[in-house]
Amino acid sequence: MPIIETVDLRKVFRSIKREPGLRGALGALFTREYEEKAAVEGVSFSLEPGEVVGYIGPNGAGKSTTIKMLTGILVPTSGTVRVAGLVPYEQREANAENIGVVFGQRSQLYWDLPLRESFELLRSIYDISRDRYRENLAEFSRLLDLERFMGTPVRQLSLGERMRGDFAAAMLHDPKLVFLDEPTIGLDVIAKESIREFVARVNRERGTTVILTTHDLADVERLCPRIILIDEGKVIYDGALERLREEYGTHRTLVVTLFESYPEFAVDGAVVESREANVVRLRFDRRKLSAETLVRRVLDRYAISDIAIVEPDIESIVRRLYLEGYGGTARVEPP
């Protein structure tokens, strides 16, 4: 049985329409014109227990809105949603016991209290048995190196320390499912890696299902075999990360440094992506043209001082998908 199942999930927000400027601000005091905007428009997907899924999309794509519906704090406009067999917005409290949440931009720790006190409070909120609490805290403390700042009030912690505290807080009650919303934002590379390692380990050893929303695709490449891409409230891709790379990583880039400046530059079978001074970037489809042929064509017509081939990284693939859409192909079903 899937741990998460959404069918045609929609959420429409109504906001007051406002003309720009002071006039508009004053006008909004008296007139009430509303505009409706669908943040999430017909999202359907399902997740099996133990999966780690990257839920990604540009800003305003509807990621947070989906997460809020899954956690039961937003009521969908239409469609159905089930999390571990529960309807989150109808059984918010019962649902909350099954889930853990980490927000990179917002702490769930209690600001004025030492970290340890926040954990104690969570123990009481989630009714975690003393033994389980002690075991989990000892393990997380070891993995995330929390001992040093256990007695420090949360507001005095560095971002890296606070995030580690937040991760421990989200996992203390052994949730079946965790939502990670931009968990590595603003962290240095070492802190990022220790967080990624922690997530991978919790998933492997405890079978915790993970939904990760992030703009840092390195997080996704490191952790998520499957991704769901969302744009303008709709799912534009749902499937294996590898498959996305195969299907959309068809375009390579040839970077050519010219020996002298030519007024014109064109090569059959490739598109000039950019040209700055003597450096030209050429995009070509590896299925239609081999690198060798292209290089030969370039050498036939131009004198060059350097040449390099750039393979597409996941980031450029996703950027292309955001810009161009998923090329009209039917949605790829998860394997």
Place this chain on the structure above:
Amino acid sequence: MSVTMRRRFRLEPYVEFAKRAIAREATYRFNVFTGLGSLVVRVYLLRTVWTALYAHNAAPRELPLHAIVTYSTVALLMGLVLDIDQTRALYDRLHDGSIATDFMKPINVPLYFFADGTGEVLFHGALLVPALGFALLLVHVDVPSLGVLAAFAVSFLLGYFVGFFLNFILNCSAFWTLEISAVQMIVTWLTDLLGGQLVPLVFFPAALAGVVYALPFAAMFSTPLLIYVGVIGPERYFDVMASQLAWIVVLGTVSTLLWRAGARRVVVQGG
């Protein structure tokens, strides 16, 4: 297949919330000292004002000078508890969007605010003791019989809940407006004036008194205070407390409805 499971209610987390609110309030020591200092000054000022007023006017029969000084001193002390906006946390968390994390926990969120507010009030309530000590150095306060004191205590408690729900309704409106400070200032001003904290409502002209008794503010200050000074005698205890209770029911119902409607349309700012 939708089974609505009744979750077992546990009091423990809410006791913990209250304890932590007490600890939090105790860290703001400066507030405590300035609060007590300003209270003592106000007790003294009001005694001076009433003494001057009574010297130049005929004293009303039911409230001689010693009674009015008692009245205003007890009113100021009650303010230590009743002037606290104990559900301010609701507004704060709506405003900065952190209410989202509260809703993601397996807790009854309004009850969390109630527990937090109770902790805050208990801490400030404890300050009544030193405050009364200081006040007694400056003014004489009449002490009524034990029976009257008990009636006063019950009525004070009822008044507390009237105030709690009024604050809750105000803070709840942040679900829609996200900005409530102007309304809150008006309500504070109305509570002080029309609640009888500053001037006993018996001094109000009859026409205005009619309006005042139709509003909930009198149930906070005036009713317990008039019981304390004996203007409301034992034969009217049942009536006045029933009316306080009625306000609690009305405001409690409004609070519940507002909360439900608000919770359904949580708009988390910047979320």
